[in-house]
Amino acid sequence: MTRKLLPLALLMALAAAACGEAPNPEVDFGSGVRFVPMVADSLNDAGRYPSVVVDGEGRPVVAYFAFPEEVPEGQLPxxxxxxxPSIPGVLMATASEDGLWTRGAMALEREVPNVEIPFDPGFEPSVADLTPAGATGLRLVSDGESFHAVWGSADGLFHATGSLDPDAGSQVQVSKVTGTPPVGPSIALDADGTPWIAFSTSTSPAATIELATPDGDRWSVDTIAEAGGCETCATSVMAGPDGVAVAYSDGGSGVFLATHDPENAWTSTRVVGEGGHGLSGVPTDDGFALAYYAEGTVAVATGRPGSFDSVPVAQVAAGSATADGVGTGIAVDGEGTLWVAWHDAEVGVGFASGDGSSFTPIDTAGTTGEGAMPSVAVARDASVAYVAWYDSETQDLLVGAYGDLTGLAIAGQPGQTEPPPTTGPTGPTGGPTTGPPPCEPDGTALTIAAPVGAVASGFDQDCLAVPAGEPFTIEFDNQDAGVQHNVAIYTVDPLADPSAESLFVGDIFAGPDTVTYEVDALEEGVYFFRCDVHPTTMTGTFVVGGGGAATGPTGATGDGDGGAGALTVTAAAVAFDTSEIRLAAETETTITFVNDDAGVQHNIAIYADESRTQELFNGDLITGPDRIDYTIPPLPPGEYYFLCIVHPNMSGTVIVG
Structure with missing residues (x-):
């Protein structure tokens, strides 16, 4: 990636235009269960230690640190x-009712004259001394209307409370809990709404676990356990069914849970005897769920004191447990489903959900590759789960939403409420096309730019073309200062057709910057390209081959002429990657079935119709991650029905002809 200096003329133009926040256009993401990333704050160095909650209306609210970014000598920030809000600061952001991000603060060094900051922040002089190296953690909890937060720095441990409504007009109250610099602070609210704050006193082997509670206008701080400290050790205080409990790591050599009773005061029991870095926890209806790193995995332990069961969620790269940006996040919805996020040193942020005995990975479409310090929240009705993370490459705060995002409007064109029609004719998975393509190939080195204001105006061109069967490059010039963009190629517009397949997804990065993508050869066809961050306004047609009409079958297919070539169908996140399978008539066909859902059984079964009274094929069940080749017997021309017999909602149409 080639870094460009911000031109002085552009700096002057931006400064002249800086009479308010940059516009926040909106987008309707259409329908269907999917993961949608959003840039919540791209100004300066924003997003370290993010902590996300869901307000009473189901909207995300995120707390995070923001700092001046480090720039090379001679370059202006x-x-x-x-x-x-001024920086450094303890900031907040939320998606408002009309789908726009509102950014404010909970704590600043001092008042900004003649400026009303959303959330009406409190003022704490030590905020001026916050640095990325000195910040030791930030956690946010809420009751749906108000919030309590805790953060740590070299100046000590601080608490803040205020309204989740950025326009409430009631100032955030900030207090200092202790002058001891905390490690891995956490916060919870008990049934009475009283905040409890836990933290470790140091990273040394002689650390202690402390618990703070309000005592009038002061804080009472008590030692509840002795435990070895470490750079990536954390606490998790939770208000469970039997009272408040504190989970903590003993120097990364095991996880313990401290509970209280009137006779024995605070006592600790071992949860697991290994790992424990990056700990997070959540109370459940029947105990607690704890996420942590252990022996090359991220694991979750569920249960009560003295009786915990631990299962792996995902494998992680070596060194992940102690890497920069390490952390896990865990949340539970009203149906008891656990949602877990974690940092992987090689692939960024991972995301999964499950019942505690097994977990299914969630496809984030390659948008979390530089993610760190993840946090998770989920709506009580399980309609949407949010993951907040810090992009360590672009130094931005990102929030991903996962669910049926019908009507969700964030980060696109103002006033646009319907997904746009697919640009140009569809390609090999979108049905036959007619007429000449809108542009034709002229070599294998493409260039495209996102000019300033591309969020509203789009790319500088709406058609790209390359020869079929040849690798090619795309030089992408993001001229949009502080705004993230990328170039991604799909079979059809994913907003118009959720079964669209991704052919290439370029790294997301903030401008001004230039990156050259290297793309493998594609088959002849007419496809769709877009910016994944702004998927309704930054779009175009991608032609491969050109020189005439593109043809091809629809859905998961074999060879391009409808013959008996091998084809692949994938199951991930309890869904097939296609809603349509095309087979040649009267011909035996092989389907390679890939199950990417770890610990989950799937198969493909084919029936005469949706009544399922006449079974034509029933493939063996396999537990993911795994794959199998199914041999489909010859079928006469017509339309049939396929599904997974374990998850009948995973279904679609088989077209034979």
Missing amino acids: APRPVGA
């Missing part, structure tokens, strides 16, 4: 718009 990006200017902050007039009206933006």
Whole structure:
């Protein structure tokens, strides 16, 4: 990636335009269960130690640190718009009712004259001394209307409380809990709404676990356990069914749970005897669920004191448990489903959900590759889960939403409420096309730019073309200062057709910057390209081959002429990657079935119709991750029905002809 210096003329233009926040256009993401990433704050160095909660309306609210970014000598930092919170600061952001991100603060060094900051922040002089190296953690909890937060720094441990409504007009109250610099602080609210704060006193082997509670206008801080400290050790205080409990790591050599009773005061029991880095926890209806790193995996332990069961969630790269940006996040919805996120040193942020005995990975479409310090929250009705993370490459705060996102409007064109029609004719998975393509190939080195204001105006061109069967490059010039963009190629517009397949997804990065993508050869056809961050306004047609009409079958297919070539169908996140399978008539066909759902059984079965009274094929069940080749017997021309017999909602149409 080639870094460009911000031109002085552009800096002056931005400064002249800095009479308010940059516009926040909106997008309707259409329907269907999917993962959608959103850039919540791209100004300066924003997003370290993010902590996300869901308000009473099901919207995400995120707390995070923001700092001046480090820039090379001779380069000016990006200017902050007039009206933006000062930095360093403890900031907050939320998606408002109309789907726009509102950014404010919970704590600043001092008042910004003649400026009203959303959330009406409190003022704490030590905020001026916050640095990325000195910040030791930030956690946010809420009762749906108000919030309590705790953060740590070299100046000690601080608490803040205020309204989740950025326009409430009631100032955030900030207090200092202790002058001891905390490690891995956490916070919870008990049934009476009283905040409890836990933390470790140091990273040394002689650390102690402390618990703070309000005592009038002061804080009472008590030692509840002795435990070895470490750089990636954390606490998790939780208000469970039997009272408040504190989970903590003993120097990364095991996880313990401290509970209280009137006779024995605070006592600790071992949860697991290994690992424990990056700990997070959540109370459940029948106990607690704890996420942590252990022996090359991220694991979750569920149960009560003295009786915990631990299962792996995912494998992680070597060194992940102690890497920069290490951390896990865990949340539980009203149906008892656990949602877990974690940092992997090689692949960024991972995301999964499950019942505690097994977990299914969630496809984030390659958008979390530089993610760190993840946090998770989920709506009580399980309609949407949110993951917040810090992008360590672009130094931005990102929030991903997973669910049926019908009507969700964030980060696109103002006032646009319907997904746009697919640009140009569809390609090999979108049905036969007619007419000449809108542009034709002229070599294998493409260039495209996102000019300033591309969120509204789009790319500088709406058609790209390359020869079929040849690798090619895309030089992408993101001229949009402080705004993240990428280039991604799909079979059809994913907003118009959720079964669309991704052919290439380029790294997301903030401008001004240039990156050259290297793309493998594609089959002849007419496809769709877009920016994944702004998928309704930054779109175009991608032609492979050109020189005439593109043809091809629809859905998961074999060879391009409808013959008996091998084809692949994949199951991931309890869904097939296609809603349509095309087979040649009267011909035996092989389907390679890939099950990417770890610990989950799937198969493909084919019936005459949706009544399922006449079974034509029933493939063996396999537990993911695994794959199998199914031999489909010859079928006469017509339309049939396929599904997974374990998850009948995973279904679609088989077209034979």
